[in-house]
Amino acid sequence: xxxxxxxxxxxxxxxxxxxxxxxxxxxxxxxxxxxxxxxxxxxxxxxxxxxxxxxxxxxxxxxxxxxxxxxxxxxxxxxxxxxxxxxxxxxxxxxxxxxxxxxxxxxxxxxxxxxxxxxxxxxxxxxxxxxxxxxxxxxxxxxxxxxxxxxxxxxxxxxxxxxxxxxxxxxxxxxxxxxxxxxxx
Numbered sequence: 001x002x003x004x005x006x007x008x009x010x011x012x013x014x015x016x017x018x019x020x021x022x023x024x025x026x027x028x029x030x031x032x033x034x035x036x037x038x039x040x041x042x043x044x045x046x047x048x049x050x051x052x053x054x055x056x057x058x059x060x061x062x063x064x065x066x067x068x069x070x071x072x073x074x075x076x077x078x079x080x081x082x083x084x085x086x087x088x089x090x091x092x093x094x095x096x097x098x099x100x101x102x103x104x105x106x107x108x109x110x111x112x113x114x115x116x117x118x119x120x121x122x123x124x125x126x127x128x129x130x131x132x133x134x135x136x137x138x139x140x141x142x143x144x145x146x147x148x149x150x151x152x153x154x155x156x157x158x159x160x161x162x163x164x165x166x167x168x169x170x171x172x173x174x175x176x177x178x179x180x181x182x183x184x185x
Contacts, residue, residue, distance in 0.1 A: 002140040003051060007058030010133050014066050020128040021066045022121050028088075028114030029059035035095075036107035036158050043100040043154040051144045052158050055137075079120070101153050108161045115165060122173050126180060131173035138166025 013019045033056030040049035093106045122129045141163030148155050 006136040025118040032111040039103035126176040134169035
């Protein structure tokens with residue numbers, strides 16, 4: 001539920017032009033979780049796999065909303081291309097090996113590489129991001145991780161990664177916002 005609500009808030013902020021998604025990141029964020037979800041299902045992961053599916057659904061909707069409203073960053077640098085290629089290689093490796101735990105690992109690596117352009121954008125222009133939304137992602141990952149009845153890699157790895165990703169982006173956005181916009185006396 002947290003991820004669905006978070007996705008709705010994110011879409012609303014994209015439409016209102018409060019945040020500007022980096023399309024390379026959001027494109028790959030919309031693909032990787034679906035692959036991890038498929039791998040989790042092949043391992044018999046139950047309800048925690050639903051979180052992984054929603055983590056793919058949200059970026060898919062956000063990607064298309066940002067594309068439709070023209071509120072996105074498409075300035076693609078060589079750095080972005082390198083991250084996108086690395087993410088694509090991770091997805092291809094997953095398809096080649098088709099071993100569930102390896103697939104989840106490759107999906108996490110691909111997702112993390114796809115996040116690099118957003119980390120870069122958050123560092124340079126933190127006003128185009130909202131730390132609370134990534135904080136909710138972290139909360140969702142932590143809740144899923146903590147509430148999983150099993151502790152196997154297939155069950156908890158993606159949730160743990162999402163928690164770390166959300167925390168890292170939230171902290172970066174808060175710190176950079178304070179550095180760029182000093183507090184008023």
